[in-house]
Amino acid sequence: MTTNGAAPTPLRRPRRQAPALPALEAHPEGAVRTGVRDRVTEALREALIIGRIQPGRPVTLRGLAEQLGTSPMPVREAIRGLAAERALDVRENGRIAVPRMTEQRLSEILKARALLEPVAAALALPRLDRKAAARRLQVIDDAVDASLKDGDVEAYMRHNHAFHFAIYEASGSDVFLPLIESVWLRFGPFMRMVYGRVGTAGLVDHHKAAVAAIADGNADALSEAIRLDIAEGMDLIRDALVAGAADFADPG
């Protein structure tokens, strides 16, 4: 082709953000007929929980739609849903972004986790087949440990999430589960940042104590293990804070 001079060559480079999301599969799960919007929502939820999207990064309707291979329409509704859970931040100018974290917000998120999750675990315990559950959780926790050993932050985030929610989901609570999910949604992007900074090397979890408590059918011990696991995360944050508190001050 001849490089024509008349045509308006795109001087402005399309500063399109790097696609952090995979395109939508044609039919994710076999039989379930899920709409496009739900698939978009699911993709976004996972990306947030795993921390695949950086805090502060803008999220645009058309950009996401293009990445996922649909029209902006389903993306709009998905984003609106996530925004209602505060998992996405609607700026005053209408633009949408992954929320930036503040020190206060984070401390409150962990406080909320420490309130809600032990209760959900206690609700779940009597509904679990103890032996089977302990075995299943042990497998997940092995994967968590492996990710920690490899320093694979994303895998760690995913497996840690799987471990906790394998317990909470057993509660069958359609009140506590959504509340906890909503908190994790806000927790993920930031936690990923922290791990990226201080690493996952010094990370100690209380998963084994939780598994033991489930095997014993000891609700109090289970709640306490969960509580400690969350408190541990809180300590790690403190380390990250002294390491570099700069990013926290950034206005949203």
Next chain:
Amino acid sequence: MTTNGAAPTPLRRPRRQAPALPALEAHPEGAVRTGVRDRVTEALREALIIGRIQPGRPVTLRGLAEQLGTSPMPVREAIRGLAAERALDVRENGRIAVPRMTEQRLSEILKARALLEPVAAALALPRLDRKAAARRLQVIDDAVDASLKDGDVEAYMRHNHAFHFAIYEASGSDVFLPLIESVWLRFGPFMRMVYGRVGTAGLVDHHKAAVAAIADGNADALSEAIRLDIAEGMDLIRDALVAGAADFADPG
């Protein structure tokens, strides 16, 4: 126009539900430029919290849009946001309705309230101007008492909500507040049903104890007053349950 005979006379009467929502005002608050969607959301949130919409009642895009005088578009996003908070129920066929309440769900909602709200109150206390806040809350509580005396359920719901959130909002927590709001959203429609059945006559609240605790700057006493206030509601439910447990069994 001549009443033509050829035109298909609408034999089928448009079984449009009675409009439970007021039309949108042109500009709700003076200066704030809110989009149509936000106004729709706000209208729905209030209707749900006050309990103006019955559990189980279908909520349709076009129906709402017509009631509110807009296109279905903003309604779609508003509904999607509420659905994300579980304030609206998306049935498997895609239809949307106010969730029906189950006994388990209600007990969990109250348990979540009892966990979250005392903490939010404790967070709020140090940020309050005690004397001014106590005075302000006293005024609201007087309105609550008046509504109880009059047996005006809707006014009671509104004032009770105002009382609680006047406290919680002072916490300035953008973590606890949304969580608590989301719970109230689910709590409202059902509570209204209960009050409609057993009346508000026997209702005892712990608002005065809360006001006193705020005046004293006693965080523990404030938390306890809130906790008791919620527990009281739980007791009322139990009465309603023995009165007529039929509606609870209805499948969603």
Next chain:
DNA sequence: CCGACGACATTGTGATCACAACTAAGTCGA
């Protein structure tokens, strides 16, 4: 060298449309 202006691309918003799935009222037949 730097700040203000102006043009243009991008963004969210609201409206409208076509469509498929579903509901329910009306109708016909056993």
Next chain:
DNA sequence: TCGACTTAGTTGTGATCACAATGTCGTCGG
């Protein structure tokens, strides 16, 4: 009389469009 069938209406879904607000980059004037 009661059932299945037909048909029209309703509903949510996804796409597309026009538009106003906003942001961004390039240019020009100091």
